[in-house]
Amino acid sequence: MTVHEIQEFLAPIRHEFPDSRSLILPALRFAQEERGWLPPETMAVVAEATGYSQAYVESVASFYDRFYMEPVGSRVISVCTTLSCMLRGSDELLAHIGDRLGTGGEGTTDDGRFTLQRAECLGACDRAPCLQIDSGDQLGPLTHDDADALLDELRTRDVPSRYDR
Amino acid sequence: MPILNSVYRHREFQDVATLGGYERAGGWNGLKATLEMTPDDALYAFHRSGLRGRGGAGFPMGRKASFLPKDSGKQTYVVCNADESEPGTFKDREIIEKNPFQLIEGVAIASYAVGCERAYIYIRGEYGKQTEVLAGAITACRESGRLGPDAFGPGVPFDITLYRGAGAYICGEETALLESLEGKRGQPRLKPPFPAVAGLYGSPTLINNVETLAALPPIMHRGADWYAALGPEKSPGTKVFSVSGHVLNPGNFEIVMGETTLRELIFDMAGGLREGREMKACWPGGSSVPILTKDHLDVAIDYESLNEVGTFLGSGGCIVMDDSGCIVRASWRLAHFYRHESCGKCTPCREGTGWLEKILGRMVHGDGRMEDIEMLESLFGRISGRTLCALADGAVAPVQSALEYFRDDFVAAIENGGCPVPEPMGVIGG
Numbered sequence: 152m153t154v155h156e157i158q159e160f161l162a163p164i165r166h167e168f169p170d171s172r173s174l175i176l177p178a179l180r181f182a183q184e185e186r187g188w189l190p191p192e193t194m195a196v197v198a199e200a201t202g203y204s205q206a207y208v209e210s211v212a213s214f215y216d217r218f219y220m221e222p223v224g225s226r227v228i229s230v231c232t233t234l235s236c237m238l239r240g241s242d243e244l245l246a247h248i249g250d251r252l253g254t255g256g257e258g259t260t261d262d263g264r265f266t267l268q269r270a271e272c273l274g275a276c277d278r279a280p281c282l283q284i285d286s287g288d289q290l291g292p293l294t295h296d297d298a299d300a301l302l303d304e305l306r307t308r309d310v311p312s313r314y315d316r
Numbered sequence: 317m318p319i320l321n322s323v324y325r326h327r328e329f330q331d332v333a334t335l336g337g338y339e340r341a342g343g344w345n346g347l348k349a350t351l352e353m354t355p356d357d358a359l360y361a362f363h364r365s366g367l368r369g370r371g372g373a374g375f376p377m378g379r380k381a382s383f384l385p386k387d388s389g390k391q392t393y394v395v396c397n398a399d400e401s402e403p404g405t406f407k408d409r410e411i412i413e414k415n416p417f418q419l420i421e422g423v424a425i426a427s428y429a430v431g432c433e434r435a436y437i438y439i440r441g442e443y444g445k446q447t448e449v450l451a452g453a454i455t456a457c458r459e460s461g462r463l464g465p466d467a468f469g470p471g472v473p474f475d476i477t478l479y480r481g482a483g484a485y486i487c488g489e490e491t492a493l494l495e496s497l498e499g500k501r502g503q504p505r506l507k508p509p510f511p512a513v514a515g516l517y518g519s520p521t522l523i524n525n526v527e528t529l530a531a532l533p534p535i536m537h538r539g540a541d542w543y544a545a546l547g548p549e550k551s552p553g554t555k556v557f558s559v560s561g562h563v564l565n566p567g568n569f570e571i572v573m574g575e576t577t578l579r580e581l582i583f584d585m586a587g588g589l590r591e592g593r594e595m596k597a598c599w600p601g602g603s604s605v606p607i608l609t610k611d612h613l614d615v616a617i618d619y620e621s622l623n624e625v626g627t628f629l630g631s632g633g634c635i636v637m638d639d640s641g642c643i644v645r646a647s648w649r650l651a652h653f654y655r656h657e658s659c660g661k662c663t664p665c666r667e668g669t670g671w672l673e674k675i676l677g678r679m680v681h682g683d684g685r686m687e688d689i690e691m692l693e694s695l696f697g698r699i700s701g702r703t704l705c706a707l708a709d710g711a712v713a714p715v716q717s718a719l720e721y722f723r724d725d726f727v728a729a730i731e732n733g734g735c736p737v738p739e740p741m742g743v744i745g746g
Contacts, residue, residue, distance in 0.1 A: 167477040172499030214501035216483030217441045235560040240740030272403040276560030286444030
């Protein structure tokens with residue numbers, strides 16, 4: 152990811168914001184698409200492209216759950232574990248997927264393909280227990296068999312995420 | 317049953333998520349009627365309708381809009397809060413997915429009334445699919461001229477910018493949302509000044525929830541008097557309730573305020589509970605409100621009636637737990653949520669939510685001590701009302717009320733060496 156690429160991405164939306172600081176979040180999201188997370192060198196590029204300091208850009212990014220400051224797998228599986236999902240078995244679903252992935256709970260698989268994390272309310276309590284792949288649609292209600300089928304599909308379908316993270 | 321699909325127009329008409337379908341369903345009639353009025357008359361119509369903010373606070377929408385100064389010499393902004401993150405709440409998601417043009421029309425109506433040329437819709441980062449739908453609808457509006465240089469008539473521009481968050485519950489708090497939209501950490505601001513005076517980029521700003529803005533097109537088309545006549549005088553109109561948890565038919569239900577009881581919402585509309593189960597507790601307005609029990613099932617659902625039984629209508633996210641659930645465990649889970657989502661700006665919240673989670677956690681896991689109950693009680697007043705925003709109050713309310721109604725359960729958790737692990741309800745039919 153280069154400064155130029157980020158600036159090209161921002162050019163068409165720049166006029167929509169009276170203050171260029173508002174471009175930092177869109178720039179971070181765009182930059183994160185490349186490697187799935189935001190290593191320091193990417194932060195530096197975002198900083199230069201937006202005209203703010205790297206320290207400031209990092210302080211903003213670190214506030215938000217979906218900007219990753221550590222490496223994540225190619226696909227991030229977020230299992231909602233807030234109350235409505237908990238009442239319908241989210242903890243068991245998370246544990247089951249952790250077993251299947253070999254992460255034994257939250258974590259990233261050794262081959263780097265998947266990161267499993269618990270998420271706070273995903274706004275889909277009607278589909279509880281639910282999960283989300285990257286920031287795709289909330290999938291649910293999921294039985295453990297459904298989750299297995301989903302993992303099989305993700306393993307065989309080596310396509311990039313349909314949605315950015 | 318008093319269901320009225322006003323913001324849920326997609327439940328009455330086909331294809332409203334397409335521009336043509338929305339037009340066939342009577343779309344844009346509200347904006348058309350608005351554009352024939354002066355902005356002041358439109359504001360007055362908001363006021364007369366009695367519409368109250370549907371995001372959680374229930375503040376009269378027309379009054380909020382009237383607070384914007386007209387002579388500030390600055391740009392005026394409308395910001396739509398689509399950061400739907402309150403646990404148990406998924407009503408805005410359905411509007412955005414299934415009826416996006418009504419939201420756009422509502423944003424346009426509000427913008428005309430307060431003289432805004434560019435509105436922002438701030439949508440939570442997790443709503444990737446919903447962002448795609450809404451972005452498509454905005455593009456379709458631009459292509460058909462409903463947004464752009466002549467949106468409100470020749471030479472009268474109006475456009476909408478969609479802005480994505482990146483995962484932070486606190487960004488649903490209006491000033492935190494504005495901070496985030498300005499490219500900062502999403503931490504609430506000290507008020508006053510209120511956003512109406514100094515909001516986005518220091519300019520007068522009207523900020524409203526998705527459902528509030530989506531309520532405007534029917535109000536402006538059918539008339540403020542029509543809306544004001546629905547339901548009780550102080551809580552008029554329709555409201556969407558999201559019902560989830562241990563109910564057989566979780567989902568969204570748009571009802572006329574005041575004409576439905578909690579029992580009807582949970583047992584008739586949301587399908588009730590499993591055979592042989594009783595309701596233990598319900599968080600009626602999202603998770604940030606005091607809980608209710610089976611003794612409250614006959615309360616009418618409107619702002620005032622819910623206040624009378626000690627809780628709030630809130631966001632309308634009604635989480636139901638039956639008697640297989642454990643109130644201590646549920647309280648602990650919510651405490652975890654608020655601890656995780658506290659932005660850290662105010663010490664009582666940053667530290668207090670941590671203590672709530674810690675104390676409840678040891679009760680759940682068998683390390684609770686009898687004095688923990690007193691410690692919890694002493695915490696409530698040291699957190700509530702001592703912070704910049706309502707997150708801390710929201711963290712305390714469900715725990716404090718749970719302890720009031722079910723003190724014996726907390727004592728039992730301590731005496732019995734922890735909470736039983738409840739059998740999850742699981743997937744119906746799964």
